[in-house]
Amino acid sequence: MAAFDSWESADYDAANRRMEPALPERKLLRAVLADAMDTLLKSTRARDRRTLKARCEALDWVVSRSHSETFAFESICETLGLDAGSLRARVLRTLDHRAHAAAAGD
Numbered sequence: 001m002a003a004f005d006s007w008e009s010a011d012y013d014a015a016n017r018r019m020e021p022a023l024p025e026r027k028l029l030r031a032v033l034a035d036a037m038d039t040l041l042k043s044t045r046a047r048d049r050r051t052l053k054a055r056c057e058a059l060d061w062v063v064s065r066s067h068s069e070t071f072a073f074e075s076i077c078e079t080l081g082l083d084a085g086s087l088r089a090r091v092l093r094t095l096d097h098r099a100h101a102a103a104a105g106d
Contacts, residue, residue, distance in 0.1 A: 026079070029076045030080065033073075033080070036058045037091070039058040040095065041094065044099075062091055
């Protein structure tokens with residue numbers, strides 16, 4: 001869960017403590033969420049096609065308000081006891097901050 005920045009780790013850790021011992025299904029859901037966060041929050045300067053496509057897909061997943069699938073962002077957050085709206089807002093703020101920082105540094 002390395003890509004979870006400090007602003008997220010408290011919520012994530014609290015969710016983990018509430019669920020212990022974790023069921024295999026919850027571990028899978030946490031892994032899906034962690035993979036999306038890793039994809040979005042790591043390698044923000046990467047410009048290769050594969051990384052950009054993966055980041056776009058992860059961003060589309062995070063901003064979707066769908067509950068219709070088990071692996072929808074909203075469904076995963078609900079199952080893990082996380083506030084999807086709050087997590088979504090923090091991710092978007094972080095991405096915006098990093099984009100501004102990258103633009104200022106270019």
